[in-house]
Amino acid sequence: MRALQQHKGIVAPMDRSNVDTDMIIPKQFLKSIKRTGFGPNLFDELRYLDEGKPDQDCANRPLNPDFLLNQPRYRNASVLLARRNFGCGSSREHAPWALDDFGFRVIIAPSFADIFYNNCFKNGLLPIVLSEEVVEKLFQETYANEGYQLDVDLEAKRVTTPSGESFDFEVDDFRRHCLLNGLDDIGVTLEDAEQIRAYEEQRRETAPWLFNAGR
Amino acid sequence: MAGKTLYDKLWDDHLVKQRDDGSALIYIDRHLLHEVTSPQAFEGLRLAGRKPWRIDANIATPDHNVPTTDRERGVEGIVDPVSRIQVETLDRNCDEFGILEFKIKDQRQGIVHVIGPEQGATLPGMSIVCGDSHTSTHGAFGCLAHGIGTSEVEHVLATQCLVQQKMKNMLVKVDGKLGAGVTGKDVVLAIIGKIGTAGGTGYAIEFGGEAIHDLSMEARMTICNMAIEAGARVGMVSVDDTTIDYVRGRPFAPSEEQWDAAVEYWRTLHSDADAVFDKVVELDGSEIQPQVSWGTSPEMVVGVEGNVPDPDREEDPIKREGIVRALKYMGLQPNMKISDIKLDRVFIGSCTNSRIEDLREAAKVVKGRKVSPTLKQAMVVPGSGLVKAQAEQEGLDKIFIEAGLEWRDPGCSMCLAMNADKLGQGEHCASTSNRNFEGRQGFGGRTHLVSPAMAAAAAINGHFVDVRDMMN
Numbered sequence: 001m002r003a004l005q006q007h008k009g010i011v012a013p014m015d016r017s018n019v020d021t022d023m024i025i026p027k028q029f030l031k032s033i034k035r036t037g038f039g040p041n042l043f044d045e046l047r048y049l050d051e052g053k054p055d056q057d058c059a060n061r062p063l064n065p066d067f068l069l070n071q072p073r074y075r076n077a078s079v080l081l082a083r084r085n086f087g088c089g090s091s092r093e094h095a096p097w098a099l100d101d102f103g104f105r106v107i108i109a110p111s112f113a114d115i116f117y118n119n120c121f122k123n124g125l126l127p128i129v130l131s132e133e134v135v136e137k138l139f140q141e142t143y144a145n146e147g148y149q150l151d152v153d154l155e156a157k158r159v160t161t162p163s164g165e166s167f168d169f170e171v172d173d174f175r176r177h178c179l180l181n182g183l184d185d186i187g188v189t190l191e192d193a194e195q196i197r198a199y200e201e202q203r204r205e206t207a208p209w210l211f212n213a214g215r
Numbered sequence: 216m217a218g219k220t221l222y223d224k225l226w227d228d229h230l231v232k233q234r235d236d237g238s239a240l241i242y243i244d245r246h247l248l249h250e251v252t253s254p255q256a257f258e259g260l261r262l263a264g265r266k267p268w269r270i271d272a273n274i275a276t277p278d279h280n281v282p283t284t285d286r287e288r289g290v291e292g293i294v295d296p297v298s299r300i301q302v303e304t305l306d307r308n309c310d311e312f313g314i315l316e317f318k319i320k321d322q323r324q325g326i327v328h329v330i331g332p333e334q335g336a337t338l339p340g341m342s343i344v345c346g347d348s349h350t351s352t353h354g355a356f357g358c359l360a361h362g363i364g365t366s367e368v369e370h371v372l373a374t375q376c377l378v379q380q381k382m383k384n385m386l387v388k389v390d391g392k393l394g395a396g397v398t399g400k401d402v403v404l405a406i407i408g409k410i411g412t413a414g415g416t417g418y419a420i421e422f423g424g425e426a427i428h429d430l431s432m433e434a435r436m437t438i439c440n441m442a443i444e445a446g447a448r449v450g451m452v453s454v455d456d457t458t459i460d461y462v463r464g465r466p467f468a469p470s471e472e473q474w475d476a477a478v479e480y481w482r483t484l485h486s487d488a489d490a491v492f493d494k495v496v497e498l499d500g501s502e503i504q505p506q507v508s509w510g511t512s513p514e515m516v517v518g519v520e521g522n523v524p525d526p527d528r529e530e531d532p533i534k535r536e537g538i539v540r541a542l543k544y545m546g547l548q549p550n551m552k553i554s555d556i557k558l559d560r561v562f563i564g565s566c567t568n569s570r571i572e573d574l575r576e577a578a579k580v581v582k583g584r585k586v587s588p589t590l591k592q593a594m595v596v597p598g599s600g601l602v603k604a605q606a607e608q609e610g611l612d613k614i615f616i617e618a619g620l621e622w623r624d625p626g627c628s629m630c631l632a633m634n635a636d637k638l639g640q641g642e643h644c645a646s647t648s649n650r651n652f653e654g655r656q657g658f659g660g661r662t663h664l665v666s667p668a669m670a671a672a673a674a675i676n677g678h679f680v681d682v683r684d685m686m687n
């Protein structure tokens with residue numbers, strides 16, 4: 001997994017709450033059996049005026065000029081600023097894959113849906129929870145200043161604005177450790193293989209029906 | 216020391232290792248797989264040269280992409296080549312790794328959350344995961360069940376464990392008796408309407424109270440299914456006689472010799488009387504009306520006697536903005552009556568409401584009546600091949616067909632429209648599924664979430680009506 005220690009990038013303001021995973025990447029694109037290539041279809045229904053189809057060249061599709069990622073000032077954004085309950089809906093990891101493929105590295109919102117939050121860390125993306133007030137302030141500053149950038153330091157757990165103002169955020173130690181070091185957490189878990197086996201043996205004794213094959 | 220909640224007990228029983236950093240390794244008893252969220256996980260295993268840890272913990276079935284007609288042709292019958300590749304990839308991966316799969320032509324094929332319980336592969340006290348957020352469904356059996364992403368699918372395949380943080384405990388208590396015509400679906404929609412789609416974020420929800428324990432397993436599954444729509448990954452109901460009776464005799468259930476020990480353990484799967492919850496929400500079951508969602512989020516829901524809300528009366532600016540946006544997308548006017556919403560299609564199916572009891576309830580309403588000629592389509596999609604067979608044995612298929620509904624083959628179908636079944640732009644659909652997000656059932660489609668009985672009543676009338684008025 002790609003590590004992330006520090007990131008500085010242009011902020012794109014996604015000004016709506018409850019952005020769901022169907023919105024982030026509509027279902028017709030989930031048919032792919034790959035992990036990459038979802039970027040052109042990120043926010044497909046908001047971004048284009050026509051209905052998107054898998055395996056289509058998006059370069060010639062009619063763009064929705066009002067959508068933020070179609071505005072030149074946000075086109076190279078890598079920090080997504082969002083409202084409450086971002087990423088709700090399905091467990092599809094295609095949502096973080098699409099955000100990642102577009103070029104986002106950090107997402108900031110007052111709250112995230114649990115599964116989405118978790119999926120981000122597995123893909124080198126950092127979701128940051130900041131208070132509703134701070135997020136509102138960042139929205140205002142982003143709108144007011146073209147090319148507005150935020151500086152994110154995962155080691156220090158801090159977001160810094162261009163004016164030098166900074167905000168601390170929380171992230172649990174295990175996720176932070178894996179992301180800072182780009183660790184493959186399957187490898188980390190397998191270090192405990194013996195303990196897993198011991199647990200399994202004990203369960204086979206006490207609850208053998210958990211291991212039944214179908215009749 | 217305070218007693219334990221059901222969630223605490225399930226957590227403790229599956230804890231392999233508590234790490235110093237607060238994360239924990241949790242053992243997974245059952246892993247369900249489908250074609251959409253597994254291909255990249257199998258690919259990851261192969262690239263890393265890893266093997267599945269415990270093959271017999273896994274059960275797979277294709278459901279999201281399968282067509283609901285023309286099934287004799289099997290995989291060949293999938294017209295969309297991209298969908299077909301996905302289903303074939305699942306077949307190939309399961310064959311290669313020796314994982315039990317109910318393939319497209321197997322009668323046991325169906326929506327993954329319908330077949331687990333049906334096979335007895337979902338048992339009380341298990342930890343169950345699947346690369347699908349509606350895995351919360353299985354919590355109806357007193358299981359620790361939740362959805363995971365594809366990286367975690369790979370992690371479970373490789374290690375039979377997940378790295379987890381313990382969630383907080385929430386109790387949603389529904390007391391009183393439900394009125395006639397009020398179902399599990401109405402209960403869960405009313406709960407989501409009350410606590411919001413983020414109300415359960417970070418929590419494991421236990422649904423309790425008289426109204427919940429009066430319900431069948433099917434209805435409990437409907438409720439736990441939509442815990443995720445309330446933001447909670449986990450929804451649970453404690454074990455009682457209804458649970459145990461349901462499980463008995465199913466293919467993966469405990470054998471005769473194992474049965475008594477299993478039941479003895481299952482009887483402990485409830486929250487202790489002195490358990491402490493971080494949050495408690497209470498509802499009076501007798502006040503719940505049949506529910507209809509009017510907007511683009513499951514919390515945008517109201518009783519059938521109610522009206523579409525007026526954004527001008529909402530004080531929270533972010534919510535107001537959400538209502539305005541939803542009304543625009545849905546093509547509805549503020550304050551209009553729910554019963555004035557005209558429909559184009561009706562969909563009865565999905566992992567929320569495609570079990571035998573759901574079909575019986577819908578059939579009861581349409582029996583001897585005809586689907587409104589103003590509808591373009593009304594369809595019934597059973598949750599599995601076995602549900603379909605059971606329904607046909609009971610003659611439900613004939614009731615539906617005579618009333619003018621289509622009787623299809625099992626799968627997710629129009630719940631998310633990855634196959635050929637979808638809404639046209641601007642069309643309104645009464646749907647028994649769980650998500651009314653923009654575009655969920657087709658580009659520009661407008662979904663209204665309801666119970667099977669309410670969907671059936673809407674099919675007959677071409678608009679929403681209170682199913683209770685049709686029941687005598």
Ligand code: SF4
Binds near residue numbers: 278347349565631
């Ligand atoms: S029926 Fe719908 S919600 Fe359920 S698993 Fe299938 S697509 Fe997901």
